[in-house]
Amino acid sequence: ADVAAGEQVFNANCAACHAGGQNVIMPEKTLEKEALEQYLAGGRNEKAVINQVTNGKNAMPAFGGRLGDDEIANVAAYVISSSEAGWE
Numbered sequence: 292a293d294v295a296a297g298e299q300v301f302n303a304n305c306a307a308c309h310a311g312g313q314n315v316i317m318p319e320k321t322l323e324k325e326a327l328e329q330y331l332a333g334g335r336n337e338k339a340v341i342n343q344v345t346n347g348k349n350a351m352p353a354f355g356g357r358l359g360d361d362e363i364a365n366v367a368a369y370v371i372s373s374s375e376a377g378w379e
């Protein structure tokens with residue numbers, strides 16, 4: 292997966308709710324390392340992010356019909372990479 296391409300997908304589709312790895316709707320469910328480990332179904336890994344982005348969850352919309360599989364894989368790689376880096 293292409294992390295740099297994933298950053299572009301993130302800025303265009305996710306940052307409205309998740310700027311800086313935060314969550315404006317459910318503040319505890321951030322994209323930080325510890326929150327992903329605690330809350331993300333399937334654990335903190337790219338496949339789990341792909342599943343949630345594809346299918347959505349509660350107030351988070353599903354992107355399966357709006358983004359391609361490659362775009363979803365790239366944004367998942369960006370989320371995991373950024374969680375490791377602490378979202379700078």
Ligand code: HEM
Pocket residue numbers: 301304305306307308309314316317319320321322326327330331332340343344348349350351352354366367370
């Ligand atoms: C949760 C990624 C777009 C709202 C999450 C989580 C991830 C994620 C990985 C799990 C975080 C955790 O449990 O700690 C993404 C990505 C997006 C995206 C990669 C773009 C492709 C959005 C948008 C919104 C949104 C646009 C708001 C309209 C939420 C909400 C949750 C969440 C409300 C908590 C869901 C729950 O557990 O009830 N997101 N998100 N997300 N996201 Fe997104």
